[in-house]
Amino acid sequence: MDILFGAEALLGPLTGIGNYAAALLRGLRADQRIGTVRCFADRVWLADPLTQGAQPRAMPFSRLRRLALAATLRLAPRIPGAAALLPRKRKRDFVTMLSKAGASVYHEPNFILRPFDGPSVATIHDLSILRHPEFHPADRVEYMTRNFAETIERATRLITVSESVRAEMIATLDVAPDRVVAIHNGVGPQYHPMTPAELGPTLAPYDLEAARYLLFVGTIEPRKNLGLLLDAYEAQPPALRRRFPLVVVGGQGWRNEALVDRLAALAARGIVRSLGYVPAEHLPALYAGARGFVFPSLYEGFGLPVLEAAASGVPVLSSRGTAMAEVLGETGLLVEPQDVAALRDGLLRLLEDDALATVASTAAPGFAARFSWTHCVERTIELYQGVA
Template identity: 45%
Template sequence: MWPFEFDGPMLMTLHDLTHVHYPQTQPADRLAEIARCVEPALERARVILTDSQFVADELQRHYGVARERLKVAPLGYAQRFHPRPLADLGRVTAPLGVTPGAYLLCVGTLEPRKNLALALRAYALLPEAVRRRYPLLIAGMAGWRRDDFAAELQAALASGQVRLLGYLDDERLAELLAGARMLLFPSLYEGFGLPVLEAMASGVPVLLSPSSALPEVAGTAGTYVEAGDPEGWCRAILRLIEDQAEWQARRVAGLEQAQGFSWKRCAGITAAAYRQALEH
């Protein structure tokens, strides 16, 4: 967000540069507002917060922001995201017609940047028997330009093996995430990628694209496949279903990776950034 107009010291937070790299995934009115406000705000703000080192580096390259004005405050995850016994999750999954530990999950707003179409294509390539055993659940509110992949989504929903859940409240999402075999996160671009961290904290392996800030979040715990390779995604999904040792190794690595992130750390860095802005 950019600072309000006032005469005092200012700090701003910039979550990503989607408007630079993927302008086609943003509404025109949003792009116009960003174009009007971002560069003047970057010039005026004493300190600029980002969620990842990736975005901080991008700000230096694209806008020429001095490193000393940038503070990276990695996000954290809520305590509700933790491993849960599958036996405790039946009350959440039963109304959806799925079994804990036997479904795939996508989380994110239904918009082009999240690249849901890739997940649908990869899922459709799975053997029929696998799709019957492991339905694909999609959690997220409708976003801009959903019509771009509406036909693929409707075809997938018609199969009965893909379910669109819409927006879920925080606790229900945490429970559903903990029961997933894996999280599919094929996003084209992220300034952080909070669902990735929340999945790892829940003991759920993550299959994701190696783009933008995502490797910074998932580290070596993630299973990476390029965002334009549905066949590669299909193979990776099958491996995490069929190879229990690999699944367990990714689960353990994800839990360890998640320990490096916390809201307490994020808050401490943010508070220090505000103090820095006031002291100049």
């Protein structure tokens, strides 16, 4: 069974969706039931998107066709009706490109299906653009609004990464229950409890001590609710803040100018340590070395950082009424994400209650067993077999 795989999420620094796509692609390539996995992004084939710095391989246009297309694009504004026809032309070319791949199933792990005439599967990670468009850039909202409904209609099957999002889709989008299946994300074996000796080489360059900092990991954008977290953290006793600095890990997002300025001001006062985007190989030790992990996001389809922290044996404080509750079960601290007093009290317990650390360390192997990428890949392949 040959698979056509949308790999756009694998280009550039990986975040949640990119990590999902990478783990899935590795698993598909290693499974004997899968023949060729052909990857593409936009309108180009990718030789190996898992290779760091992988570059797109251009479509096999002849030089004459390339010149003709370039001339058409230059002249289009002067030709009546041409501007409307060009998107159709590009779509036809794209359909031709993908149809020549000869795949049994096309899987788009990043929401929006591209044109394909065969069986197709789309992974829908969350409905945040529909529920909270104010959290996203305007161009992304416009793109998703224009294409999301067509994807839902055309997909042979839909995957969600949690039962929470599956229930949302059935209730709000009137999707037939038998068309959508929840397949949880997994956590890699690199996320596990570590000894101080194992942590030292990673933590030392960041000037961090094991069990002496509070950790947040996530893109700096409105949905992550980092502003309220900073309010709750600043309300902690000064001695506790000095003992447990808040370490913020995450790349730049959007609609975050005031938040970025605030982080810089708090960092200048020594209250917060803002590390930005860190290498993926540093994350396991940063998780395992934390006194606690806090992730008060207003909305998540899964919340992969929550799982990574829990598998690392670290106490977790997260949001009630979201998919994170589905992931954490009874082992995490859950608060109303817009209640700053509840978040403040939860942080205090996270930092002062030694019993939480013992419980979290004991529970860690269970998370690794329940949420594995192997299981995710296995269920995804079973879905492919059902539609091929």
